[in-house]
């Protein structure tokens with residue numbers, strides 16, 4: 001059995017909201033993804049991460065592009081990186097990319113589908129919709145107190 005998870009995270013990987021702001025944002029998310037009557041219950045998880053945590057797109061990942069040389073970065077390299085940091089999170093996003101050796105940061109790479117890093121996350125398990133609209137994301141960001149982006153994972 002597989003799951004689809006739509007996550008909303010702050011655009012700044014280090015940023016965290018207050019509890020009250022997070023509660024208000026989670027309430028809006030629940031309104032926007034209410035589930036289907038008689039269908040599967042939508043589950044919403046609100047998480048504060050102690051360390052920088054990857055919010056990856058799982059099996060939706062098709063390609064990682066290098067923003068410096070344009071090469072495709074081996075997804076095995078990415079998978080090994082996730083494996084190595086899955087328990088303690090990421091101490092830093094600084095990285096030397098394997099293609100051209102440039103010093104970059106992990107959140108600057110071109111992920112298709114998008115991946116991100118966060119210390120706060122609202123995750124919607126098996127939502128009855130694909131993506132939030134730009135207007136909905138803007139409204140969520142306004143309530144939360146920081147602009148947000150969305151990641152969709154298939155796991």
Ligand SMILES: [Zn+2]
Nearest residue numbers: 066069099100
């Ligand atoms: Zn490169």
